Amino acid sequence: MNVNEQQLIEYVTEQRWYGSKSRTVAHSQVLDLVTLRAADPEYVLALVEIRFDTGAHEIYQLLIACDDGELQLDGLQDPALARELVHGIRAGLTLQGNEGAVELRPIAGFAGLGREMLTARSVGAEQSNTSVVFDDELILKVFRRLEPGINPELEVLRFLTEHGFENIAALGGWYAYGGGPTSATLGILQQFVRGGRDGWELGLEECESDTDRFLSRLRRLGEVTGEMHTVLASDTGDSAFCPETPALEALPLLTATVDEEIARVFLDLPEDNELVAPIFGRGEEVREQLRMLAHAGSVGKIIRTHGDYHLGQTMWSAESGDWVILDFEGEPARSLTERRRKRSPLRDVAGMLRSFAYLAISAGASDEFEEQARGTFLDGYFETVDDSLLPAGQQAIDRLLSVYELEKAVYELRYELDNRPDWVSIPVAGIQRLMEQVTTG
């Protein structure tokens, strides 16, 4: 199979899951090819390296279909290719490539793998992955950018499954690459939440029709979140998950990281963007506020977290009448080692609180809505979370939450500037809000 370098670059750099839109690409090459199906149409898994002008590089997973000599770089468009992967997981295949091998493995005891799959549809491409749904029963998630090590999605789902946390979609299997130029989780197979409503969509709808009902759902979401953190911190025997007392310099380290992110983002702020105007040139003030907030005192415990927690990562299941938590990959723009780092559970909480700000603006909800949403969610959360994980005292909790909210808002600002310029005003408002927050004591 011959793939033209220019064609590869053009394809990869146009995808939503391509993470480095602001960098200049110099070269591209195929690092390894693994045949999923040899007969025509041929299906191939390719590891593609994108090399930037500075010499740094990233590796992406491509699934390529080759029908009668005609290449389809977006092979997942062909449901048969996706089905081939699920068959492979079911059968526990190991496929040898030119350099390394792909292992496909089912999870023992997962019921959903026995049946035939009739229909397959690909669902909207995400920031870091592409998903295909089979018969509204199974969902195959294909990770695109590959970093060495285990993907937290697989790691955390497996942990939560083993430790009896029920508000997730069961893990059915996974596939991974190793033995070649890298070693990485390639994708997972999960139960599809049938009739589930995405928490974000549900929020948009119920903000108009029945705000109180949605607020009561948020209280439940708070409880589920607290339970999730309690379970994530429940195994002291597993060093990857064991809760830890953070090092003395943990909070200053967090502050330094956020501070540098603020400095970087403000350095790149476009001068001619009206939406950015309220905070343009005020980077120093934001950093000043961060320093005030950072005198939070204790951090509590650090644990493995969801890592990219917001309404879009939740689903209301009509079947169970409860929330299901999805997407444990962590923030796609951060490195895998960073995403696996233990942090205060309040970081997830802050992510969700930021999500309420997005919802309030998008749904055109009343001014009080955001406050009510925050209040009710936090009530539920504090009721169920193991409070030995949190900093001591409400003031320390509030301040650490604010630090994380600021971190998140700054991250959002960069993301929206790069990807969704129309949404820029939301993180701008969030940053403004945090700047005006009075820090006393």
Place this chain on the structure above:
Amino acid sequence: MTEQWFERDPLWFKHAVFYEIHIRGFFDGNDDGSGDFRGLIDKLDYLQWLGVDCIWLLPMYQSPLRDGGYDIADFFSIHPDYGTVDDFKEFVEQAHQRGMRVIADLVMNHTSSDHPWFQASRSDPTGPYGDWYVWGDDDQRWSEARIIFLDTEPSNWTYDPVRGQYYWHRFFHHQPDLNYDNPEVQEAMLNVLRFWLDLGIDGFRLDAVPYLYERDGTNGENLPETHAYLQKVRAEIDARYPDTVLLAEANQWPEDVVEYFGDGNECHMAFHFPVMPRMFMSVRREDATPMYEILDRTPSIPGNAQWGLFLRNHDELTLEMVTDEERDYMYTEYAKDPRMKINLGIRRRLAPLLDNGRDEIELMHAILFSLPGSPVLYYGDEIGMGDNVYLGDRDGVRTPMQWAGDRNAGFSRADWAQLYLQPLMDPVYGYQAVNVEAQLRTPTSLLRWVHRFIALRKEHPVFGLGTYEPLRAENPRIFAHIRRWEDDIVLCVHNLARSAQAVELDLSAFTGMIPEEMFGRTRFPAIGDLPYLLTLAPRGFFWFQLKAGDVS
């Protein structure tokens, strides 16, 4: 599938930032007053944040500690102060999970006189270990070999009353040299390497490698037999342990050191010792000539090899590889108090050497990071820690890492008196003034600057992989050069002077390109036909990425 935390990359060490750690001095995880592996694990998040790619551990083995652990009494166990082999394994695994590799010091040349091999050798000359060390009936042989620890050792031979013979030692008398003419010794040392590599370690810094063999009529350094043995070690590593590194400590002139790379079949890396004192000389003299000269004198090395570059390390700032005249100059300038001298060197840390001048410290880092090679940072220098010249030997540069302004500098919860050495307390470099916590909180601190600087270097593999092309200008106070790799072209210009300087650089090869300053990404005027004029602040520097002119 066992988890792997790295992409395959046999040349990873060429674009890595190394960080040298004295385990005893880093962090005390069990409150006994001495740093250990549990403590190191606690600080991995900090090292990851800093941007470290590879941690270099000073010797961690069982040892009577008469030479900071370079006197090894058992190659297969960890010194109990530092923990256990299991602690070590856990540390390596945790470092790997954070994307950091680990190499450890290994002394191949000698052991401690406490080592059971030596005890067996002295008490039973005809027994299995009788021939494992270098014995002689008198102390006259190999008189051409220099004495390295001049201050303490009168001879390379010491009489052993038990065996009734003299034994050979290139370093302290309690460190007898192993006899590499004995094939059993050769194999035993390979077993040591295999043991640690099987535990997951990513390579070794090979201590004192030039002295493995002795031959009549030579000074016993850099002998062909030594190179042959190192090539044997490399072949073993290449066959069984991919992506590992052998870093040679050979304090020699560059033309001798390159021999340790072989044809790319010996050591992967070697320290470039002579460039370091010349950086200090250049900054003090405000003259780039010593640097240009030593780099001109440095032969090219195989493509799969790399220089290790450093400003300071756990030893004295060594002045073996300078002329007598240069040494006198260095002593006058950098060791005003005779206590600061030791052997042929100066036992001080980076910040005190540079009078704690922030501009000077930044400039030295900039030069170090710009040179062809991989930088090796010494723990504590990223916060500008000081030293204590009143402590014996080289302990003055091995005091506890200053984590915070709290008790014991945040290094240990043991009693003050129990600490292996007390942290610095003076008003300038003491832990109240200089510590990690305070510098993390201060955006303009040295630590935060070093962190940003490491990140910048790592975004540009050119610094590790690229060519070095000197760009000598008429103004001798300017050290400028071009680095080039694939599409990345970087121009580095450093002002060594205490005063502002202007320089005209011949950039005619790059006409039409636009220099973009790499820190703030400010675009400078395009390069035209005339010499390119730059003005630099005192001790200032610019790094530019040269970008194609047509890109808007």
